[in-house]
Amino acid sequence: MNPADFQSWAAARQTRIETLLDKVLPAPRLVPERLHAAMRYAVLGRGKRVRPLLAFAGGELSGADIERVALAGAAVELIHAYSLVHDDLPCMDDDVLRRGKPTVHVEYDEPTALLVGDALQSLAFQLLGEYRLTEHTDDQLQMVKLLAAASGSRGMAGGQAIDLESVGKKLSVPELELMHIHKTGALIRASALLGAHCGHGLADAELAQLDSFAKLIGLAFQVVDDVLDAESPTATLGKTAGKDAERDKPTYVSVLGVAESKAFAEQLRQDALRALDTFGTRALRLRELADFIVLRKF
Amino acid sequence: MNPADFQSWAAARQTRIETLLDKVLPAPRLVPERLHAAMRYAVLGRGKRVRPLLAFAGGELSGADIERVALAGAAVELIHAYSLVHDDLPCMDDDVLRRGKPTVHVEYDEPTALLVGDALQSLAFQLLGEYRLTEHTDDQLQMVKLLAAASGSRGMAGGQAIDLESVGKKLSVPELELMHIHKTGALIRASALLGAHCGHGLADAELAQLDSFAKLIGLAFQVVDDVLDAESPTATLGKTAGKDAERDKPTYVSVLGVAESKAFAEQLRQDALRALDTFGTRALRLRELADFIVLRKF
Numbered sequence: 001m002n003p004a005d006f007q008s009w010a011a012a013r014q015t016r017i018e019t020l021l022d023k024v025l026p027a028p029r030l031v032p033e034r035l036h037a038a039m040r041y042a043v044l045g046r047g048k049r050v051r052p053l054l055a056f057a058g059g060e061l062s063g064a065d066i067e068r069v070a071l072a073g074a075a076v077e078l079i080h081a082y083s084l085v086h087d088d089l090p091c092m093d094d095d096v097l098r099r100g101k102p103t104v105h106v107e108y109d110e111p112t113a114l115l116v117g118d119a120l121q122s123l124a125f126q127l128l129g130e131y132r133l134t135e136h137t138d139d140q141l142q143m144v145k146l147l148a149a150a151s152g153s154r155g156m157a158g159g160q161a162i163d164l165e166s167v168g169k170k171l172s173v174p175e176l177e178l179m180h181i182h183k184t185g186a187l188i189r190a191s192a193l194l195g196a197h198c199g200h201g202l203a204d205a206e207l208a209q210l211d212s213f214a215k216l217i218g219l220a221f222q223v224v225d226d227v228l229d230a231e232s233p234t235a236t237l238g239k240t241a242g243k244d245a246e247r248d249k250p251t252y253v254s255v256l257g258v259a260e261s262k263a264f265a266e267q268l269r270q271d272a273l274r275a276l277d278t279f280g281t282r283a284l285r286l287r288e289l290a291d292f293i294v295l296r297k298f
Numbered sequence: 299m300n301p302a303d304f305q306s307w308a309a310a311r312q313t314r315i316e317t318l319l320d321k322v323l324p325a326p327r328l329v330p331e332r333l334h335a336a337m338r339y340a341v342l343g344r345g346k347r348v349r350p351l352l353a354f355a356g357g358e359l360s361g362a363d364i365e366r367v368a369l370a371g372a373a374v375e376l377i378h379a380y381s382l383v384h385d386d387l388p389c390m391d392d393d394v395l396r397r398g399k400p401t402v403h404v405e406y407d408e409p410t411a412l413l414v415g416d417a418l419q420s421l422a423f424q425l426l427g428e429y430r431l432t433e434h435t436d437d438q439l440q441m442v443k444l445l446a447a448a449s450g451s452r453g454m455a456g457g458q459a460i461d462l463e464s465v466g467k468k469l470s471v472p473e474l475e476l477m478h479i480h481k482t483g484a485l486i487r488a489s490a491l492l493g494a495h496c497g498h499g500l501a502d503a504e505l506a507q508l509d510s511f512a513k514l515i516g517l518a519f520q521v522v523d524d525v526l527d528a529e530s531p532t533a534t535l536g537k538t539a540g541k542d543a544e545r546d547k548p549t550y551v552s553v554l555g556v557a558e559s560k561a562f563a564e565q566l567r568q569d570a571l572r573a574l575d576t577f578g579t580r581a582l583r584l585r586e587l588a589d590f591i592v593l594r595k596f
Contacts, residue, residue, distance in 0.1 A: 031456070091412060114389060118415070122419070122450030126450060129443030129444075129445075136435075140439060143427070144424075146427075148420045153337060153421070161410065161413050
C-alpha cells in the first residue's frame with residue numbers, strides 16, 4: 001500500500017463527485033430559487049464523500065465504468081446529505097454546526113431545511129431512474145430497491161428511530177450494534193454494493209463477501225465516530241463535539257470506554273480486511289478505504 | 299355515465315389499495331416498532347385515494363394489469379401520505395387534525411413524524427424497484443424517474459417551497475397556478491401517467507393528451523380544495539377548516555372569490571374532459587374521476 005497513491009486516487013474521485021453533484025443539483029436560478037440554493041448549500045462543499053469512495057472501490061471489483069459508479073455514488077451521497085439535514089433539525093439533534101458551517105435550518109430556516117431533505121431524497125432516486133448505470137436494466141431496478149431499503153425504516157431512517165428511543169437508556173453492545181447497523185451501516189453497505197452492481201455481475205458468494213466487508217467497516221466507522229466525538233475539539237470535527245454525551249446518548253465510548261472502543265475498531269478493521277481476501281488485488285482500494293475510515297482523525 | 303357503477307368501480311379499487319398498503323407497510327412488530335406503527339397510522343384509514351384511482355383510470359387507457367397498477371398507485375399514495383405528515387409538522391402548517399384523526403406528530407411525536415415521512419418516501423421507491431410493473435424494465439426505470447421528478451424540488455416539494463414564500467403575499471392567478479401545478483398537480487399528473495405506463499405503451503400524442511387532462515384536473519382539485527377549505531365545517535373536511543385564510547395564505551378563494559373559483563373549477567373540468575376525446579370509451583373512468591374531483595363535497 002502506497003498512501004500517496006491512495007490519496008491521489010481518492011482526491012480524483014472526490015473532485016469527480018463534487019463536479020457531478022454540482023451538475024445534477026438544480027441550478028439556483030431555477031424556481032423555487034431559495035430551495036435550490038439551500039439544497040446546494042447542504043450538499044456541496046467539504047464532505048469526505050466516504051460513501052461515493054466506497055462505491056468507486058466496490059466498482060473496481062466488477063470492472064465498472066467510472067461514470068456509472070459516479071452516478072450511483074452521487075445518489076448515495078444525496079441520501080446521506082438529506083439525512084444530515086434532517087438529523088440536525090431542532091426536533092432531532094438540534095445542531096447548529098455541520099462541516100464547519102451553520103446547519104441548513106440555521107442558515108436558511110426550518111421549513112426550508114425540511115423540504116431540502118425531502119427533495120434531496122427524491123433527487124437520489126431520480127438519478128437512478130434517469131441515467132443508465134448497468135448493462136441490464138433489471139439490475140438497475142435492483143439498485144433502486146437496494147438504495148430504498150437501505151434508506152428506509154429497515155435501514156437508515158429506522159436506525160434514527162432506534163437512536164431516538166435509546167436516549168437516556170443504557171444499551172448493551174449488541175443493542176448499540178443493532179442501532180448502528182441500521183443508522184450508518186445500511187447506507188455504507190449499499191454504497192459498496194451499488195458500485196459493484198455497476199460492473200459485470202459479481203457471483204453471489206462474492207457479493208456476500210463484499211457485504212460482509214461493508215457491514216464490518218460501517219460499524220467501525222461508527223465506533224471511530226464515537227471516539228472522535230468524545231476526543232476531538234469542535235474545530236477539528238467540523239460539527240459540535242461532545243454532543244452525544246451531553247444528550248445522554250449511548251455510544252461505544254460510553255459503553256466500552258475510549259481504549260476498548262479503539263481496540264474494537266481495530267478488530268473490526270482486521271475482520272473487514274479478511275473478508276476481502278477472495279478478491280486479491282482488485283480490492284486494493286477497499287482495503288485502503290478500510291484503513292482510511294478507521295485511522296482517520298476527523 | 300352511471301354513478302352507481304362508478305362508485306362500485308372506485309370502492310373495489312379503494313379496498314384493493316388499502317389491502318396492498320397494509321401488506322407493503324412493515325408490520326408493527328418489526329423493529330423499530332414505534333416507527334412502523336406510526337407509518338401505518340399515517341397511511342392506513344380514511345384517505346380518498348384519489349391518486350391511486352387516477353392511476354387505475356390511467357391504466358385503463360393502456361390495458362394495464364390491475365395488480366401492477368395497484369403497486370404504482372400505492373407508491374404514489376405513499377409519497378402523498380409522507381407529504382401530508384411533513385406538511386402538518388409544527389414548522390410547516392402546524393396542524394393537529396388530518397382525516398379526522400390527530401396528526402402524526404400529535405399522536406406520536408415530532409421526530410417520529412419526521413422519520414415517518416422520510417421512510418414513507420423511501421418505501422414508495424422501494425415498491426418501484428422491487429416489483430415488476432411493466433413488460434420492459436426500461437419503462438419501469440422511466441417510472442422511477444417520473445415519480446422522483448414529481449416528488450422533488452421541481453415537483454411537489456418545490457410547490458411547498460413556493461407556498462412557504464407566498465404567505466402574506468398577494469399572488470396573481472398565474473402565480474397561484476405555478477404554485478399548485480407543483481404542489482398538488484405534479485403528483486396527480488404522475489398518478490395518471492404511472493398507471494398508463496403499466497400497460498402497453500401509449501403513443502406520445504396520447505401521453506400528451508393524458509398529461510394535459512391530468513394537469514387540468516390537478517389544478518381543478520386544488521381550486522375545489524380552496525373552496526371547501528373556505529366553506530366547509532371542520533367535521534366534514536376531516537382537517538382543520540379555514541386555516542388558509544387564518545394563515546394569510548393566498549388561495550383561489552382569496553384571489554377570485556368563491557363564486558368565480560367555482561366557475562373556474564367547472565371550466566377546468568370541461569377542458570380536462572375535452573382532452574380525453576381521443577380515447578373514446580377507454581377514458582370512461584377518467585371522465586368520472588374528473589366529475590368526482592370537481593363535484594366532491596369533502
